[in-house]
Amino acid sequence: MKKILFGIIALIILIGGSGFAWYKVTYGGGTYYVQITKDGKEKQETANGKKFSRFTYNIDSYQKDGKEKKVEFTAGHNLRKEAYLKLTVNSVKGVTSWEEVKKAEVPKEALKKLNNNS
Template identity: 45%
Template sequence: MKKILAFLLPFILLSAGAWFGYNYYFGGKDYYTRITTTGKVNTGNFSNGEKYTEYDYKQTAYDKKGEKTVQEMREIRDKPLRINAYLKLKVNARKGVLSWEEVSEKDVPKKALEKLED
């Protein structure tokens, strides 16, 4: 029994530490927003001379409880995000918007949708 505990306890502690570390750096809270503008457009060149277009968005977003936040997103894309598209943002408190995905209107929580349509 002592040998099993000697193996199991460090394994549990290391697993819990890894989970908390991952969540701290790569985890986040889900927010929902609707794209209403094309964003601020910037152009430039990469170090290899290739041109790029960058779109900066400052969006009001809501969580599933309807609590408001303002998030900034910077996207290097060929064209701006689609107007009136609903996005689900994964937001880390330390890093800001980590990722986003377009979702349908029915996938947006009711309280967030009510706020977005105001």
């Protein structure tokens, strides 16, 4: 009975670990920071017969150590100027997520680089 229970637990750990690894590869990535200084480029799109706008941003982003990377991402609305964003950048898919953060949450080296570019 103990061997069966051990086998089941090992199988659950193996499947869970594989799922976590897949998720990290697919959606995970490095953290970069940007500051929005201009409007995004608006593009009209249609889905299910409804028109909507997407705003594209091509911008330099910085990791906490100041390492730079040019990124492109979209938003469903024009983002607030002077807003700081924290991006998750996947090496294959590019920017997979973003969220607005306070200036105090941006690491010092990244903030220094962002302020030099303003």
